[in-house]
Amino acid sequence: MEEINSDKLKHLLEHWIEHNENHCDSFEKWIPQLEDAGFQQAAEYVSAASSEMEQSTDMLRKALESLE
Numbered sequence: 001m002e003e004i005n006s007d008k009l010k011h012l013l014e015h016w017i018e019h020n021e022n023h024c025d026s027f028e029k030w031i032p033q034l035e036d037a038g039f040q041q042a043a044e045y046v047s048a049a050s051s052e053m054e055q056s057t058d059m060l061r062k063a064l065e066s067l068e
Contacts, residue, residue, distance in 0.1 A: 009067065021057060024054055
């Protein structure tokens with residue numbers, strides 16, 4: 001297992017936060033397209049996934065803040 005220190009953890013958390021934010025942006029762009037194409041149920045699930053990803057990102061931010 002790779003050794004971890006606060007610098008490594010900070011880097012990982014920043015990366016994960018950015019990764020999640022990029023996914024949320026993508027989800028939000030796709031939701032109206034899914035709705036317009038008649039995939040209402042799928043759009044609702046993608047919207048829910050986006051909300052949960054935002055909650056996950058909030059937890060990652062708290063983890064990052066805990067390092068300060």
